[in-house]
Amino acid sequence: MNELLRRRLERANTLYLDFLDTIPAEHLGSTLPGLPSDTVGHQLWCVLGARESFPKAARAGEWQGFSSPIDRDGSADAAVVRAAFVQTSSDLGEWITGIDPADEDSLRYVLALLEHETMHQGQLIRYLYGLGIDRPHTWQQQYALDEEF
Secondary structure: OHHHHHHHHHHHHHHHHHHHHHOOHHHHHOOOOOOOOOOHHHHHHHHHHHHHHHHHHHHHOOOOOOOOOOOHHHHHOHHHHHHHHHHHHHHHHHHHHOOOOOOHHHHHHHHHHHHHHHHHHHHHHHHHHHOOOOOOHHHHHHHOOOOOO
């Protein structure tokens, strides 16, 4: 089970890196026009924060508060955001590999993290369409997205 979860989070990371490689850097500060929304970069900041916060909670046995490896204001810097995704992916792989398969509490945190990542991917799909940005091929495959909208 741990290996399956590790691979699934690795796939999520590939999607995020492809997203960052596709979206023009200036769109990290964009919101959806005419709709209440946060910026694209803040969506990614939240994903990174969950990647840091969920393992801490699992190790402590209870929520330890939210923290992100990047500052909320740093979420507009594509290189900083990308580097944080690379690092957090490595950190998650180590964490998941080390979880005792009988530790259901930690496994619940891993599943909650996957749910959180998937929710943000759904939100980011709306940004891709709403801002008229080409969908990365990996996102088209993962979510059966139209090439053109």
